[in-house]
Amino acid sequence: MHSLRRISPNDGRHYFFGYYDIPAFDPSGRFHLCHRVGFRDRLPAPADTAELGVFDLATGGFEIFGETQAWNFQQGSMLQWLGHDGDLIAYNDFNGADxxxxxxxSFVEDRIISRLCLPFASLSSDDRFALSINFSRMYDFRPGYGYCNLPDKWRDEKQPTDDGIYLVDLKNNSTRLILSLANIASAIKEFAPVADEKLLVNHITFNLGGTRFLALVRNFPVAISGGKDGTWNTTVITANRDGTDLHVLPTKAYASHYHWKNQATFAIHSxxxxxxQLYEITDTENASLSAIDRTFFIKDGHCSYSPDRSRMLYDSYPDESRLQHLYIYDLAARQGREIAAFHSPPVHPIDIRCDLHPRWGPDGKCVSFDSTHEGFRGLYLMQL
Incomplete structure (x- = not known):
């Protein structure tokens, strides 16, 4: 049996961290970041604020340090620890002026150190750079991942030449467009069926060294017969930090959750x-896909390598019984096992759902996850 406890209180409010592949724990494993909101039954509106806080896992205490108006239920405000000393915390925000x-x-000094010119989607491990994308365009595509505060300035453009992926220098607070959506469309047109559609970057993440990044490029669904929306297709690209040496990877039209193993290799369900399947791919110009375990990783889940890269943490969407499953997979032994399952009540719209989004503790001995199995959105910790 694995020890399970809810970190957050049952006080009529809702607590969650957000996504599965960003640092929720500080490097010591003692402190855990969290969003706190007053509702879970609708999408956020522009005036809705999420409080930002830290749980002390040793004492059970909870300390609010800030708030944000740039958040959603899947990734929150991209709240995460920055650096390796347990001091700096990064998150996205919105206000009328900026x-x-x-x-x-600064967690130690209890003060804001800086405000950067763009919201970030990924931070480099050397704390020098961030990647930014258009979160308003994202909201039009998937409200659970974008921000509702401002309309997309390029809403009527399929592939704008002046919007796409931006590189932000955290030291001097400068930014530049490194790949426009028009650039990306041109690069993928020989490989992808979506190159002529309205495009966006849905997910983007630096590799472990911060030298390259991976991005999922998707098309807005096109209306099909009966007035219904079709599905989107996904093209996986990688590129150097400055946008050069772009690779289009052979994942065909479907690709979903991924996680970097090291500077060159990542796992992706595609x-x-x-x-x-869940494949491992090495980021080269002529990359090939190697299935990790054809019998175990058939269904899509949120995948993440353990800190020592010996195990894979994995979850599931609700099954026919509305159960979300949590798994640990031993990569050397090629064996996986379920460690828990939790009921997930149905919701509408789908973008307010609560995925488990499991996250490793820094020592690989525990995981945290979000869940609504007790009738509210809560934050949980499981010892392995």
Whole structure:
């Protein structure tokens, strides 16, 4: 049996961290970041604020340090620890004067260190750079991942030449467009069926060294017969930090959750030689896909390597019984096991759902996750 406890209180409010692949724990493993909101039954509106806080896992205490108006239920405000000393915290925010921006806060000094010119989607491990994308365009595509505060300035453009992926220098607070959506469309047109559609970057993440990044490029669904929206297709690209040396990876039209193993290799649930599977891919110009375990990783889940890269943490969407499953997979032994399952009540719209989004503790001995199995959105800790 694995020890399980709810970190957050049952006080009529809702607590969650957000995504599965960003640092929720400080490097010591003692402190855990969290969002606190007053509702979970609708999408956030522009005036809705999420409080930002830290749980002390040793004492059970909870301390609010800030708030944000740039948040959603899937990734929150991209709240995360920055650096390796357990001091700096980064998150996205919005206000009328600055628009969307990001904030660097000192946990030790209890003060905001800086406000950066753009919201971030990924931070480099050397604390020098951030990647930014258009969160308003994201909201039009998937409200659970974008921000509702401002309309997309390029809403009527399929592939704008002046919007796409931006590189932010955290030291001097400068930014530049490194890949426009028009650039990306041109690069993928020989490989992807979506190159002529309205495009966006849905997910983007630096590799472990911060030298390259991976991005999921998707198309807005096109209306099909009966007036219904079709599905989107996904093209996986990688590029150097400055946008050069772009690779289009052979994942066909389906690709979903991913996680970097090191500077060159990552796992991704995608289409490939064994159909929809969790594959390992090495980031080269002629990359090939290697299925990790064809019998275990058939269904899509949020995947993450353990800190020592010996195990894979994995979850599931609700099954026919509305159960979300949590798994640990031993990569050397090629064996996986379920460690827990939790009921997930149905919701509408789908973008307010609560995925488990499991996250490793820094020592690999515990995981945290979000869940609504007790009738409210809560934050949980499991010892392995």
């Amino acid at each position: 628009g969307f921006h990001s904030v660097i806060y 289409d490939g030689p064994a159909k929809h």
